[in-house]
Amino acid sequence: MRAFQLYTCAAFRGLVRSTVATPARTISQSTPLSSSTHDVDGSSSSGGAASTSPARTSWSHVSSRFSSFPVTGDCAAILKYPYKVISTEQELKEAVGVLQRSRQIAIDVEAFCTPEAIKTPQLGRVSLVQTCSDVVPVVFLFDVLSLSVPVFMQALRPVFHDETIRKLFFDCRRDIEALSTQMDLTPKRVLDLQLLFTALQWKLRSVNRRSGMTYVLKSVAGIHRQEGDSAVQTAMMVGDRPVWDTRPLPEHFLEYAADDVRHIHLLSTYFPSLTQQVSEAAVERLTAQYVEHYGIGHAVTEEADAQPAQVNTAWLERYIGPGGVCSFCGSKGHTETECFRKLNGNMRCSFCGGTGHTARNCFQKHPELLKCDRCGQLGHSTANCFRANPCKHCGGNHRSENCHYRAHIANA
Structure with missing residues (x-):
């Protein structure tokens, strides 16, 4: 994928908002949803959110692949952000006040699992909405079931519609559809980091394949999702039950939900260095096309992509430009350093x-x-x-x- 000048994590620290490192006021865990003993300083009874792996390549110009960066300093701190469950209107008011001061917010959604017999791509009833901003080092887990949809919707609408705040997603399609359909909330100024990763692949190799969070985390940041994630994923796929309807939610479920936005926020500190090949503005326009397609207030009947694991080629060409080819043989799908002919x-x-x-x-x-x-x-x-x-x-x-x-x- 890659043909970029790489830098150590220290070089990326300037890209992280200066307010992230600002000491946060103490936030207590006063919710029946969790027995977590997390503190704002990042300590946790369950340990770190993800394990790190050492860098595997030198810090030099690499033409064919991402190198894994050592996750240290401010980058590592993101993985230890504590979570705060928001389940009362007073907590909601305080959390929204924090988000309104943000310049960018990582957002993700956890919803009821739908029975396999239904065979629908749409998400079930929204249970949690997770956010991680650049103002305080805390992940907010909004308990939509406890707050109710009308209360949550009214409080978050100003944040979602504020175009001065960039909203970060990773594969926004189903989340946008659920927020729009169930809550009449369609966020403005969205940047999908999965689309950004795919756009880079497209510019180098004409590859439009979507990569999952696990692969992108390992490729870009050199980290692995923790073992607890597999237990949650198994519960979501086995048993034909909603899973996220349980209250109180187990600790590892809350950590799983918090990890999603921690990882999105972490990835956002790496991607800006790679915009020599594709601009964030172009990816925002591409993302806006997906938001327009899926944020229509009801279930989408026609998918934007030919395959779920692909990005619309016509949209890539329109917003990102022509796909790249091997400079040696002129073929698509690889770079010169990967060329079998060479x-x-x-x-x-x-x-x-x-x-x-x-x-x-x-x-x-x-x-x-x-x-x-x-x-x-x-x-x-x-x-x-x-x-x-x-x-x-x-x-x-x-x-x-x-x-x-x-x-x-x-x-x-």
């Missing part, structure tokens, strides 16, 4: 040792590249999903030719 087909993956691919595209290193759009599991594509294509003999989650029931019938 390397005479001797490309070897530095991660698994296999030939014919790079570590950037290695499914062993990045199983999320094979994330199934049908069930959300990693390691296989939709075409190979057993939920979509169960065994034709017994309906089980395995290949039909490997069915023991079939063998039993044949031997009977």
Whole structure:
């Protein structure tokens, strides 16, 4: 992806709003939603939000891939921001006052999981709305169920409609749709960091694939999501129940929700250095197209993208410009340093040792590249999903030719 001058995390500290490091006033955790013992100084009974990994490459001009930066200083502090559950109108008033002083706010939504039988891309009932701003080092978890939609909507409307405040999302499509449909809230001046990452890929390789948060975090910041996230994700995919309707929510659920906006805020401190290839203003215009498409006040009947894991190519060309090609062979999908023709087909993956691919595209290193759009599991594509294509003999989650029931019938 990448052909940029890279810098150490220290160079990025100036990009973080100076107010982030401003000591915050003490905020107590006076909510029945959680038994968290978090303090504003960043301490937590559950430990850090994410583990860090050391940098893997030197700080030099890299033409083909992102390097992982060491997460230190102010960057690491973002991962330790405590959360504050907002469940009363007084807490809501105070939190909104903080957000109104912000220049940018990371936003995410947690909603009830819908039963698999419904098979709808839309989110269920909104349970939490998470924010992380550049004013105080605290994540606000707005408990929409406790506050009620009308109260939350009235309080947050001035913030969402304030065009002097930039709202940061990561894959805004379903969140925008849910906020617009359920709350009549369509935020203005939105920047989708997933679109920014894809736009960079597009300018270098003509690749319009969407990358998940796990992959982007590892590629850009060199960090891994904590193990507790997998437990929450499993609960959201198994059992056909809403999950986020539970009160009080478990500690690891609240941490999971807070992590989403911590990570968005963290990524925003890295991306500005990469706008030599694509401007943030252009990505804001691209994001505005998605907000216009999904923020229509009711469920979208026609998706903006041909595939869920892709960005609309026509919109990329309109707002970002023509896609990049290999400067050696003129082909799309790779850069010169990844070109098999230039390397005479001797490309070897530095991660698994296999030939014919790079570590950037290695499914062993990045199983999320094979994330199934049908069930959300990693390691296989939709075409190979057993939920979509169960065994034709017994309906089980395995290949039909490997069915023991079939063998039993044949031997009977």
